Amino acid sequence: MNASDEEMAPAVRSILDAARERPGGEERLAVDARSLPEAFAAAEADGRVPVVAEVKPTSPTTEGTREDDPVELAREMVEGGAAALSVLTEPAHFGGSTENLSRIRAAVDVPVLRKDFLVREDQLDAVESDVVLLIARFVGDDLPRLLEAAEERGFQALVEVHGEGELERALDAGATLVGVNNRDLGKLEVDLGTFESVVGPNRERVPDDVTLVAESGITTAADARRMRDAGADGLLVGSAIMADGSVRSNTETFTRASPEGKS
């Protein structure tokens, strides 16, 4: 399925190998999902930048592990104005778990994205969430089938893309939530110009009812404004929120990143 495996950073290849081995769920799930677009609209109406704050204890590109109780971190993110949460469930490389996700989803009322590397339909059934992630590069030609399988179960699916070709494939498959990852999974390098260059020339092609999320590498309020100016409906922020200090005030840096000139 993946002719491009050899172009990936070793860490990413190891993540993908582990993902292919990961078991699925026993039974087909039927979820009653909280709407991500509605949560974004509610944040906007309240004067907040729509932010998906990510509970990511560690990652291949961060040093150390944040040991705090994930449920406590999640609550602080919501207090900081996060419109939604993203929770890593990948155990080996990100310190996540499906239990973390279930506990967090029970403790908050915002939509929760399951951040994992799903490659097979039965893996959708491992745990309930509101949104699942489908990474265009990893699922390849299975994207339309997995998108349909996710929606049949009641999930919303965030389709992650990194280039114009993948954006086109996501839209052709009928994705209504599209994330543009500023981190190149080949090299693990971040470039905020990615969102601009993928979305910019294609603004006309993206239907109004598609929600665009800028993912990765957003570390300052200025970065947040830059992504909003480039057309991001929402921002997915992990490391900068999980960094040292108060997760609540780290989250506020982004939810309060109003356009220049306004307070």
Ligand SMILES: O=P(O)(O)OC[C@@H](O)[C@@H](O)c1c[nH]c2ccccc12
């Ligand atoms: O920590 P950052 O740079 O703010 O990035 C968050 C998020 O975009 C990143 O964790 C991510 C984007 N796509 C993924 C796929 C799997 C795991 C993690 C990710």
